[in-house]
Amino acid sequence: MLHPSTVSWTALITAYMDAGRVQEAVGVARKAFASGMRPDSFTVVRVLNACARVTDLVTGEAVWRAAEQEGIAGSMFVATAALDLYVKCGEMEKARAVFDRMQNKDAVAWGAMVGGYASSGHPREALELFFAMQAEGMRPECYTVVGALSACTRLGALDLGRRAVGMLHCDEVLDNPVLGTALIDMYAKCGNTGEAWTVFQQMRKRDIIVWNAMILGLGMTGHEKIAFALVGQMEKSGMTLNDNTFIGLLCSCTHTGIVRDGQRYFRNMTQLYRISPRIEHHGCMVDLLSRAGLLEEAHQLIEDMPMQANAVVWGALLGGCKIHRNADLAEDVLKQLIQLEPWNSGNYVMLSNIYSNSGRWEDAAKLRLEMKASGVEKVPASSWVELAGKVHEFRVGDKSHPLSDKMYEKLDELGMEMKIMGYKPTTEVVMFDIEDEEKEHTLVHHREKIAIAFSLLTTEPGETIRVTKNLRVCSDCHTAIKLISRITNGEIIVRDNNRFHCFRDGHCSCNDYW
């Protein structure tokens, strides 16, 4: 028999939750537990759910401990709610510990775990789990497939994504806007806008997020005209544009460098549509202006923003500095970035390259010390290729792959052809590049080149090659891959840590803006 006070506490908490006042719900829960409430599993689930929504790990963990004491932690519902709490707070190891201890796991628990890994920057673990689930005889359903697709998007693993979605019935996909969004996003971000478009057209239920994903997908891949037209169609079909629609529009303008249109959309958004720009919108504008070379205006926009600039906004300005070779401004920006994300080694490396390039050896040395002192570790460069459903990874300094010798041979062979075409390998790292620790052969054997060599050895001539890497493509590799695409007469798609490059016949889809 439940204690009556538990029932009324629960009712109160639930009422706050239903009213969308999650923070207050958590506050009430804290009071309830402090007053010695004996929780039942229903209450615990509700409270854990609320804590997850506001990422209140401290309260959530206290509740989870209380549940353990009460002997209700074994409930699948309670455990799943705790797992979700950890996922939402980015505590994947703790989430995994809860997951591993669960005796019965249903599709919800698996789905939460797969999705959690995917959204927290562990896409490979997400896919591992997705396959482990099937090995245990569970049929993949919508929720786990959404998580798997999201992981594939991050990995650029197009075939695995296709396979994952192929496990569902076609109807299930076309009737489910959540799945549709994940699928459209995956195709677009893997450089396959055509297939994204096909899915979009076939979808039977399209909510605003589906439309926005398609608009953004088009804008990011250089189909800005279609993106603009789609927004028109969207309005005609009675949808109201929202803040994310404008992200897509502004991105489209950025990709083609049409500053005037971008400024117009930005104005219309606030004045006509009464949407107040978030930091993301300002970021798009900074990006748009910076790429167009209007660095001062972009800098001014950051100063005038009603909110504090974050790393992304400064990053956009930095991007402009790179394109327009403005080392002085870049120095200021990088200092800001180091303040904002002191853990990001890329910023230190880039700044140190700028110093070295202008002969400021002392500054460079000082920076290196600073980096060491703050315990920042460089992210080892790594690239990977998907082949027949298996992800082959190539890390710096790792020659353990069975085809290793052949890959280096292939690279040498390509190198000779490239030389004939006038390619001069850069032996020094360029000012704004971030990989400088690959000592083997200066830049000649960067991971993405190794990965491409691997792909050339394992695919049919002319077949599209897809490589994904964890850092930015360096300028030398970018030039080299353009030439390789001409030599092999095939398409090479390289996914960066933030965009993709589609190389074909000596040309790249990013128009050398990256």
Add this chain to the structure above:
DNA sequence: ATAGGGTTAG
């Protein structure tokens, strides 16, 4: 009854 999902600027 009670738990889980998609898009979002460098």
